[in-house]
Every structure is written in structure tokens, then in C-alpha cells.
Amino acid sequence: MDHRPQAWGRPRDDVYGAYDASYLHDSGPKTATQSPVVTGTSVIGIKFKDGVVIAADNLASYGSLARFNNVKRLRTFLNSSVIGFGGDVSDMQYLDRLLSELAIDETYETDDTPEDDEETTKKTHLNAANLHKYLQKLLYQRRSKFDPLWNQILVAGTDGEGKPFLASVDLRGTAFSSASLATGFGSALAQPIMRRYAETDEQAAKLTREEAVAVVKECMKVLFYRDARSLDRYSIAVVTKAGVELAEEEQLEKQSWAFAERIRGYGTQNV
Numbered sequence: 001m002d003h004r005p006q007a008w009g010r011p012r013d014d015v016y017g018a019y020d021a022s023y024l025h026d027s028g029p030k031t032a033t034q035s036p037v038v039t040g041t042s043v044i045g046i047k048f049k050d051g052v053v054i055a056a057d058n059l060a061s062y063g064s065l066a067r068f069n070n071v072k073r074l075r076t077f078l079n080s081s082v083i084g085f086g087g088d089v090s091d092m093q094y095l096d097r098l099l100s101e102l103a104i105d106e107t108y109e110t111d112d113t114p115e116d117d118e119e120t121t122k123k124t125h126l127n128a129a130n131l132h133k134y135l136q137k138l139l140y141q142r143r144s145k146f147d148p149l150w151n152q153i154l155v156a157g158t159d160g161e162g163k164p165f166l167a168s169v170d171l172r173g174t175a176f177s178s179a180s181l182a183t184g185f186g187s188a189l190a191q192p193i194m195r196r197y198a199e200t201d202e203q204a205a206k207l208t209r210e211e212a213v214a215v216v217k218e219c220m221k222v223l224f225y226r227d228a229r230s231l232d233r234y235s236i237a238v239v240t241k242a243g244v245e246l247a248e249e250e251q252l253e254k255q256s257w258a259f260a261e262r263i264r265g266y267g268t269q270n271v
Contacts, residue, residue: 036088036150038062040073041229042186043084043154044219046194047164047179047204048212051240052156054082054166055216057223058248059231060089066231074235076244078103081128081157082237083135086183087171088150095135095149102126102134128157128165128239132175140173148172152183156239164204164239179204182219185227190219209238221252 038060045054060068073085075096083099085092106125126134132155142149148171159165167177179201180194197215198204207215216236223230237246 036091038067038089039150039229040071040086040089040092041227042182042184042190042223043073043086043152044182044186044190044194044216044223045084045154045156045166045180046198046207046212046215047166047201048198048207048209049205050164050209051158051238052082052164052166053209053212053216053236053238054084054154054156055220055234055236055250056084056086057220057231057234059229059233061229064228066229069231069233072235072248074237074246074248075099076237076246077131077157078106078125079243080125080239081131081155082239082244082246083131084154084156084183086152086154091149091151095151095153098138127160128155129159129167131155131157132165132167132169132177136169136173136175139169139171143172154181154183156237158239158241162241185229186219186223189222189226193219193222213238217252224252 040060041057043054043056045052054074056073058069058071058073059066060071062068068089071089073092075083075085077083077099083095085095135153135155139149139151139153150171152168152170154166154168156166165177166179166181167175168181168183169175179198180191182190182194194215197211198207213236220234220236224232232252234250234252235246235248236250237244239245
């Protein structure tokens with residue numbers, strides 16, 4: 001009997017011919033992942049008068065299976081910016097480690113000049129606009145190596161002048177900014193809602209913090225009902241010049257599918 005793995009479950013070679021095991025040889029070129037397995041869905045963000053509100057649910061799906069329901073996809077950077085990740089979770093974890101190292105480098109003091117006050121120190125740190133440019137170059141470099149990071153990222157915070165900043169970058173390094181942004185199905189489901197309130201920066205400048213938070217929560221509700229890869233638990237962050245306020249265990253008000261019982265043909269009804 002042939003106990004080699006390539007012979008398991010195979011007919012006899014003397015009857016059906018020898019088995020082609022060439023695929024077992026590991027002499028081909030190095031390849032990169034081309035199809036993410038564990039993924040996160042939409043990230044949404046909207047500017048308001050004093051900053052930016054950004055949110056993402058806490059679900060990571062294994063294909064179509066809602067597998068991991070406690071994956072936080074918003075990351076803070078130096079308490080001044082927030083990065084929201086859509087797409088492949090393993091690539092998100094790689095970028096999170098990379099940004100953590102960058103944050104350590106940024107906070108490591110190389111000059112102990114006593115006349116440097118806190119405000120001067122803050123100006124030397126990367127703001128959201130700098131961070132977005134860094135991520136754009138990184139993602140474009142990986143794309144150019146034909147080994148892309150399968151993510152679409154939103155960066156929220158303030159720019160060098162202290163104005164609200166919100167921008168996107170995808171796996172190809174394509175980058176742009178707008179008063180409201182969304183990734184995944186959010187670009188089709190949540191973006192039209194946000195554009196009613198903040199289609200331009202001028203409109204966004206009229207929004208209060210409370211109004212922006214209410215718009216984002218309404219969008220998260222729509223995504224929960226309409227996007228099959230979403231969850232009713234989510235993370236939401238408000239970024240202003242004062243810093244980042246992040247809540248990672250928010251939940252939509254009690255959602256009920258009881259209305260489905262009134263739909264003809266649902267469940268075990270006597271119609």
C-alpha cells in the first residue's frame with residue numbers, strides 16, 4: 001500500500017496512470033495574497049465645525065460568516081488622529097503594529113531643550129494630514145511591489161493649521177479628501193445620507209458636534225439593516241484639536257426583527 005499523502009484516496013496507478021504530484025513542488029515564484037479572507041466592512045466619517053466624527057462596526061467576517069464580533073477597527077494615533085480600517089483584518093493588524101512603532105518614534109524625545117514648550121512639541125508631531133500622506137506612500141509602494149495591503153483607510157483629525165481633516169486611501173494608493181467619506185457598502189448606503197448635511201466643507205462647518213454624531217449613528221443603523229456584513233455594535237470617535245474621544249462598545253438601540261413575523265411567508269406561519 002502506498003502511504004504517501006499524494007496517494008491518499010487515489011485509484012491504483014497501474015490502472016489509471018501515475019498521479020501528477022508536480023503541484024507539491026515548491027520551486028515556483030513567490031506569490032502574494034490576492035483574496036482577503038477575514039474582512040471588515042464599512043468605515044464612515046463626517047466633518048463638523050470643530051473636528052471629525054468617524055465610526056466602524058466591530059465585526060470581522062470570515063467570508064460570509066460573521067465570525068469575530070469584537071474586532072476594533074478604529075485606531076488612535078498620538079491622541080490626535082484616528083485611523084479607520086476597512087478590508088483585510090490581517091493587513092490591518094500589520095499596519096497597526098507599524099503605526100504603533102511610528103508613534104513611539106514620534107514621542108521619543110531627542111532634544112531636551114528647556115525652552116521648548118508643549119505647543120512647540122505638538123507642532124513637531126505628525127498630524128492627520130501628515131499621517132495620511134505617509135499611509136498613501138506606504139500603500140502605493142506595496143502596490144508597486146505587486147503585494148498590496150488589502151485595505152481602504154480613513155484618516156480623521158486636524159491638519160497643520162488645526163482645521164478638521166478627513167481623507168481616504170485605498171490599496172492602490174489612491175487618495176482623496178472630502179467633507180464626508182465612507183468605505184465598502186457605506187459608500188452606497190451611508191454617503192447619500194451624510195451628503196444631505198455635509199456635501200461641502202462649507203456645509204460641514206455649519207454642523208455641530210451633536211448633529212454630526214446623530215448623522216453617523218443614523219448611518220450605522222442603516223448599515224446594520226442593509227449590509228449583511230455589519231453588526232449592531234460599533235466604535236465611534238470624535239476628533240478635535242483637544243484630542244480624541246473614542247467609545248468602542250457602542251450599540252444601536254434595541255433592534256428587533258419582530259416585524260418580520262408580520263410578513264406573509266416568514267417562518268412557520270399559518271397563512
